[in-house]
Amino acid sequence: ERGLPVSGVKSVLIERLEGKDEAVAVASATSATTTTSKYFAKQPSSPVTVTAKTKGKVSAKTPTKRGSPSKSKSPGKSPGRSPKRVTIEPGSLKPPTNWEKIYSLVEELRADRSAPVDTDGGEALPEKHLGEVVYRFQVLTALMLSSQTKDAVVGETMRILQQHGLTVENIHQTDHETLNGLIKKVGFHNNKTKFMKQSAEIILTQYNGDIPPTADEMMKLPGVGPKMAYIVESIAFDTASGIGVDTHMHRMFNDLKWVTSKTPEETREQLEGWLPRDKWGSINYIWVGFGQEVQQQKEKMLRKCLASSSPREALGLVKKLRMDVKKEAKRFGLEDDIKRVM
Numbered sequence: 001e002r003g004l005p006v007s008g009v010k011s012v013l014i015e016r017l018e019g020k021d022e023a024v025a026v027a028s029a030t031s032a033t034t035t036t037s038k039y040f041a042k043q044p045s046s047p048v049t050v051t052a053k054t055k056g057k058v059s060a061k062t063p064t065k066r067g068s069p070s071k072s073k074s075p076g077k078s079p080g081r082s083p084k085r086v087t088i089e090p091g092s093l094k095p096p097t098n099w100e101k102i103y104s105l106v107e108e109l110r111a112d113r114s115a116p117v118d119t120d121g122g123e124a125l126p127e128k129h130l131g132e133v134v135y136r137f138q139v140l141t142a143l144m145l146s147s148q149t150k151d152a153v154v155g156e157t158m159r160i161l162q163q164h165g166l167t168v169e170n171i172h173q174t175d176h177e178t179l180n181g182l183i184k185k186v187g188f189h190n191n192k193t194k195f196m197k198q199s200a201e202i203i204l205t206q207y208n209g210d211i212p213p214t215a216d217e218m219m220k221l222p223g224v225g226p227k228m229a230y231i232v233e234s235i236a237f238d239t240a241s242g243i244g245v246d247t248h249m250h251r252m253f254n255d256l257k258w259v260t261s262k263t264p265e266e267t268r269e270q271l272e273g274w275l276p277r278d279k280w281g282s283i284n285y286i287w288v289g290f291g292q293e294v295q296q297q298k299e300k301m302l303r304k305c306l307a308s309s310s311p312r313e314a315l316g317l318v319k320k321l322r323m324d325v326k327k328e329a330k331r332f333g334l335e336d337d338i339k340r341v342m
Contacts, residue, residue: 090299093273094257103279105314106290115289116296120155122146123235123285127162136211136236137168137203140218142193142229148187151292153332168209172200195223216240227264231284241279243268248291249284255320294321299332306334311341 118124126138141161146154160182164170171179180193199221203211212218215229224232231244250264259270276285293301302325304313315338319325329338 088269088273090272090277091274093270095274096256099258101313102256102317105308105310105317107286108308109293109301109314110286110290112304113289114300115292116151117289117292119287120151120158121285121288122231125155125158127166130167133210134167136232138162138166139234139236140199140211140221140224141171141196142168143232144192144199144223145183145186147192147223147228154184157186168200168203171196172204192223195221198222199224211236213237226268230268230280234281234284238281240277243271243275243280244284245271246284246288248285248295252287252291252321255322291321294323295320298323299327299334302328302332302334302338306337306341315341 047273122139122142126135127144128135138158142154142158145157153276158166164174164182174182176193176197179196180189183189183192183196186192202221203209207213211232212221215226215233218232219222219226226242227244229244230240230242233242234240234244245264245268247264250261250267253259253267253271254261259267261267261270271283274282293304301318301323302315305311306319308314315325325338326335329335
């Protein structure tokens with residue numbers, strides 16, 4: 001082929017192109033004319049590609065496999081088909097190993113009642129001398145204010161409200177703007193003002209001026225969830241139908257491997273599955289205060305650990321709860337004391 005004249009080269013090329021033409025079938029159902037392209041690309045074996053003329057242009061259509069969903073659609077789960085979370089019955093779970101020893105140690109470390117919650121929490125702030133009905137309403141109010149707010153700010157705000165007159169009747173009569181100004185330092189005060197006004201209306205009209213007597217009924221009040229309702233029930237009525245679990249307790253109990261949960265509500269259910277009922281009412285108060293001291297009052301907590309009946313175990317416990325014991329010991333000049341214990 002190298003020495004062929006131009007005419008010979010041309011004939012060879014034509015033969016090759018014609019050979020390729022025979023390997024490619026281009027069909028049209030509506031046109032009697034078959035057009036052969038000047039150049040042919042290598043055709044894929046699968047899927048079959050059919051070309052059709054559309055306004056002078058050749059477009060390729062690839063058939064969609066049957067049964068394969070379109071990418072443009074995102075089918076959601078069919079109603080009623082999503083699996084329901086199994087309810088954990090109280091007492092149905094096996095308790096963690098050595099939980100009683102750890103729990104007793106925390107009770108010992110909390111015996112002095114010196115955490116922020118002990119002075120500015122829902123149990124310490126209400127005015128008991130004004131009677132049980134007012135006391136219970138103030139317990140509810142303190143818990144409503146506490147969401148996303150430090151105890152010191154809750155304490156300051158509660159005292160402002162008490163000076164204003166913290167009874168359900170007075171809160172009901174106080175206009176929205178004034179009440180919002182009184183609680184302006186707490187987190188989400190706009191929503192809390194609305195919830196307090198709505199709750200006062202419900203308490204006066206449906207419960208004869210007293211707060212609902214059970215946690216289930218409290219949860220029907222605006223802005224009141226399970227954690228808040230169970231804590232109020234424990235403080236105000238000295239009964240516990242559930243455990244009040246906040247985000248700090250949720251984190252601590254996961255760190256201790258007492259639960260394996262993703263939300264405080266799951267933590268509550270798992271705790272109720274093995275923790276004896278006689279501790280349901282006090283666990284929040286004890287452990288929230290303990291967590292506050294571990295996070296906010298590190299020097300005091302280290303000294304309490306060193307002075308406890310089991311200093312080695314106590315230091316190991318706060319370490320599990322994310323305190324950098326070595327770093328804090330160096331910071332507060334307690335390195336030698338801790339080395340002797342550890």
